[in-house]
Amino acid sequence: MAIEATDLVTTVLLAGGLMGMLGQGLRSAIGLKKLKDSTGDNGSLFSASFSASRFYTSLFIGFLAGALTAFFMSEPTMKLTLSKEVLIGLMAAGYAGTDTLEGLANKFIPGSAQAR
Template sequence: MTKQDLILQVVSGGLLGMLGQTVRVCGGIKKISDLAAVNNQQVSDLFDGGRLLTSLLIGFAAGALAMVVSDTQGAATNLSNSVIAAVVSAGYAGTDFIEAWAKRFLPGGTTGPSGSEVANQAKDEVQIPPMG
């Protein structure tokens, strides 16, 4: 594998990992929106752009790592659908794992509620009217 192949593998894996993390972010923004509605706040009051950027960068790192350790033999230009799905999934799940680890073990890691805490609070406070 040449250096160019490795760089292409890292960048393509990183972008796929960011894609997986973006799927996770969409769910988080929906939860923040629900919580803001319950508390009569603007979404911008609860939204943290720095946390979003950090989360996307972690997704990039998780995807890049997954791509490098995958068995693609440097062929980042001709990936199978299963490899693409695995790297996107690594960005999704890997970011969740890394953020939970950082929150637990790094100093100052408890900077805000987790996605599940926000979801539970929103679920407890949002009343859904019956259909019909």
């Protein structure tokens, strides 16, 4: 399906953002599983280590990474074909792009680095 310029914000950026958020959500699920395994059965250690604000921020960054990727992938006529491969690519952009954007924030914004 081709998307016209009038649909750019509502379709291309939203679809890219949601797929990016999904990719980051998968990445976060893996991280949460590793955190749970490292704290063992002690739920209090897990809850002390888990930061909901960091989790939601990372999902938002995944949304941004996916939306930016969708924007840059669209043709000069602002059309983007949302095939299965493109959607998986947008998920991958959210998965990998979050590390890139967090790294840039840590480098250029003083005090943005958080203990992991």
